[in-house]
Amino acid sequence: MSINKFMKGAVTGWMTSHGEHSDIVMSTRIRLARNLRGYRFPIAFTTEEAQKVDAQVSAALLTSGEKGYAYMKMSELPALERHVLVEKHLVSPQLTDVKRHGAVILSEDETLSIMVNEEDHIRIQCIYPGFQLENAYEHADSVDNFLENELPYAFDEDFGYLTSCPSNTGTGMRASVMMHLPALTITKQIERIIPAIARLGMIVRGSYGEGSEAPGNIYQVSNQTTLGKPEKEILSDLKNVALRLIAHERRSREILLSKSRVALENKLFRSLGTITYARLLPSGEAARCLSDVRLGIDLGIIEDVDMSILNELMIFMQPGFLQQYAGAELTAEERDIFRADLFRERLRSEQQIEGNNKED
Incomplete structure (x- = not known):
C-alpha cells in the first residue's frame, strides 16, 4: 500500500x-x-x-x-x-x-x-x-x-x-475521547470544569495531546492513572466523566438557545459567511469558524452543509496538508490565501450539489 x-x-x-453522541464526541x-x-x-x-x-x-x-x-x-x-x-x-x-x-x-x-x-x-x-x-x-x-x-x-x-x-x-493504557465543547467554552464554564475533572483522575488537553492547544473548541479528555486499576475500570471512569461533560454541554447549548438565540444565530451565520467568502483565512480563525458552523448544524440552525465537509476542512486547514495539497512550500500569508481558496471551492461545490439534489 x-x-x-x-x-x-x-x-x-x-x-x-x-x-454515539457524535454531535459532541x-x-x-x-x-x-x-x-x-x-x-x-x-x-x-x-x-x-x-x-x-x-x-x-x-x-x-x-x-x-x-x-x-x-x-x-x-x-x-x-x-x-x-x-x-x-x-x-x-x-x-x-x-x-x-x-x-x-x-x-x-x-x-x-x-x-x-x-x-x-x-x-x-x-x-x-x-x-x-x-x-x-x-x-x-x-x-x-x-x-x-x-x-x-x-x-x-x-x-x-x-x-x-x-x-x-x-x-x-496497564500502559491511555483512553481518550475527543469532544467538541463550544457552548461550555462560550459560557466560560470549561474553565472551572477542567480542574474538577483533574480531581477525578482525568486530564483535559488540546486535540493533539499533551502540550497542545484546543483550537476550534476541541478537547481531548483522557485517564491519568494506569497503575493499580484494571482496563475496564479505567474505561468505566472515563465513560462516566465523558457522559457528565456531554450533559453539561447539551445543557449549555439549551441555555444559549433560550436566552441568546438571535446573538447565537448571528455568530454562527457570520462564521459560515467567513469560510464561504473570505479571501484570507488564518488557521485560528478557520478553526473558530468551523466550530461555530459545526454547532449550527448540530442545533439545526444551519442547513445544507454536510458535516463530512467540515471534517474534511478541519484537516485541509492544517499547514502541512495545505502545502502537500498545493505541491509547494507556502509562506504564512500564502497559506492563509490558499486556505481561503480551498474553503470557498469546497463549500461552493457542496452548495451546487445540494441545489441540484433539491431540483431533482
Whole structure:
C-alpha cells in the first residue's frame, strides 16, 4: 500500500462515519504502550537496538498473513509528509523526530496505527468515530494479544507493563475521547470544569495531546492513572466523566438557545459567511469558524452543509496538508490565501450539489 494513499485523503476512517453522541464526541482513542524485554527504552537505546526492535515488530505484523497494513519508516519520509500524518492523528509529533529511528504500521482504513520506537518500543493506537470506548478497546486489545504472543513483552508481575514514562506503567493504557465543547467554552464554564475533572483522575488537553492547544473548541479528555486499576475500570471512569461533560454541554447549548438565540444565530451565520467568502483565512480563525458552523448544524440552525465537509476542512486547514495539497512550500500569508481558496471551492461545490439534489 502506497504512502500516497494516506497523503491524498484528508478524511480518516473515524471521520467518515458517526458513533454515539457524535454531535459532541468526535472520536474515541485507545493507546497501549508496550516495550520489548531485553532492550533499553527509546530514550536511551542505540541505533542498532532501534533497528532490531523495528525489525521484530514489523516482521510480526507484516508476515502474519494479515492484509491491509502499510509500513512507513519516518526517516524515509519528507518532513512535510511526516507533518501530514500528525495532522491526521495517525502518528504522534514525537514519532516524527528521525533521531528516534521510528516507523509506523497503518491499517488501510486508518483506524489502527502501530508506532514503533516512539516514547516506547510499541504504541498501539485505535481511533473510532463517536463515543465507542468498548469497541475501540476490544480492537486495540486484539492487536495487543496477537503481538504479545509473537514478541517478548517487558512485563512485571507487580508493576504490570513496563514503560519509558512511569506514569504509563501498569496497564500502559491511555483512553481518550475527543469532544467538541463550544457552548461550555462560550459560557466560560470549561474553565472551572477542567480542574474538577483533574480531581477525578482525568486530564483535559488540546486535540493533539499533551502540550497542545484546543483550537476550534476541541478537547481531548483522557485517564491519568494506569497503575493499580484494571482496563475496564479505567474505561468505566472515563465513560462516566465523558457522559457528565456531554450533559453539561447539551445543557449549555439549551441555555444559549433560550436566552441568546438571535446573538447565537448571528455568530454562527457570520462564521459560515467567513469560510464561504473570505479571501484570507488564518488557521485560528478557520478553526473558530468551523466550530461555530459545526454547532449550527448540530442545533439545526444551519442547513445544507454536510458535516463530512467540515471534517474534511478541519484537516485541509492544517499547514502541512495545505502545502502537500498545493505541491509547494507556502509562506504564512500564502497559506492563509490558499486556505481561503480551498474553503470557498469546497463549500461552493457542496452548495451546487445540494441545489441540484433539491431540483431533482
